[in-house]
Amino acid sequence: MIIHKKKDSPPQKTLEVIGIAAVTVNGYIARHSREKILWSKDRPLFKKQTENFPVIMGSNTHKTLSDGLPGREMIVVNRTDDPADILRRIDQKRCFVIGGGKTYSKFSSYLTHLYLTIHPRVFKRGIRLFTKLEKEVSISFIRLVPVVAEEGIFQFQFKVE
Numbered sequence: 001m002i003i004h005k006k007k008d009s010p011p012q013k014t015l016e017v018i019g020i021a022a023v024t025v026n027g028y029i030a031r032h033s034r035e036k037i038l039w040s041k042d043r044p045l046f047k048k049q050t051e052n053f054p055v056i057m058g059s060n061t062h063k064t065l066s067d068g069l070p071g072r073e074m075i076v077v078n079r080t081d082d083p084a085d086i087l088r089r090i091d092q093k094r095c096f097v098i099g100g101g102k103t104y105s106k107f108s109s110y111l112t113h114l115y116l117t118i119h120p121r122v123f124k125r126g127i128r129l130f131t132k133l134e135k136e137v138s139i140s141f142i143r144l145v146p147v148v149a150e151e152g153i154f155q156f157q158f159k160v161e
């Protein structure tokens with residue numbers, strides 16, 4: 001549910017803003033900006049974790065989702081959108097920033113958590129988790145969630161300091 005709040009009020013302090021991504025071992029989230037992510041093995045976990053919460057994505061990522069994301073309010077951001085503005089309109093305890101690289105970067109200073117599922121793949125080139133960062137993001141480990149344990153695929157959950 002979105003409610004419209006006073007424009008210059010900050011995002012609510014208790015809002016969890018969780019960046020969630022499938023990444024290769026060398027830090028890529030896609031080979032190029034139009035790639036549909038078929039190699040990710042964490043779709044069921046992603047669905048379970050994001051269900052009933054707003055999901056924020058960039059316009060490139062939106063174009064790669066043919067079926068949308070049922071059960072979740074989708075917030076598609078463009079280059080002129082202000083991340084603080086988007087977040088202050090969210091009246092839930094949690095939202096997810098689901099990519100892509102430009103959008104993780106745009107919201108980087110608002111992230112409270114990072115959920116990264118490392119996949120045993122190495123891309124030659126592509127889009128990094130953060131395409132452009134203004135400053136380093138300091139994180140601490142929370143827990144490891146098995147995704148496909150026998151293939152060495154786990155979700156690493158971090159808290160942003």
Ligand SMILES: NC(=O)c1ccc[n+]([C@@H]2O[C@H](COP(=O)([O-])OP(=O)(O)OC[C@H]3O[C@@H](n4cnc5c(N)ncnc54)[C@H](OP(=O)(O)O)[C@@H]3O)[C@@H](O)[C@H]2O)c1
Pocket residue numbers: 020021022023028029030031032033034035036037040057058059060061062064077078079080098099100101102103104127131
């Ligand atoms: N592995 C994963 O977990 C995962 C997750 C999500 C997405 N992806 C993949 O990531 C890829 C898309 O990532 P992406 O980084 O290309 O796109 P994106 O973050 O999905 O969308 C691009 C965003 O950047 C803005 N933008 C475009 N050009 C800009 C510029 N020059 N300056 C400032 N903002 C600009 C766009 O605004 P406008 O609308 O105004 O152009 C849009 O908001 C896709 O292949 C997708 O499948 C992977």
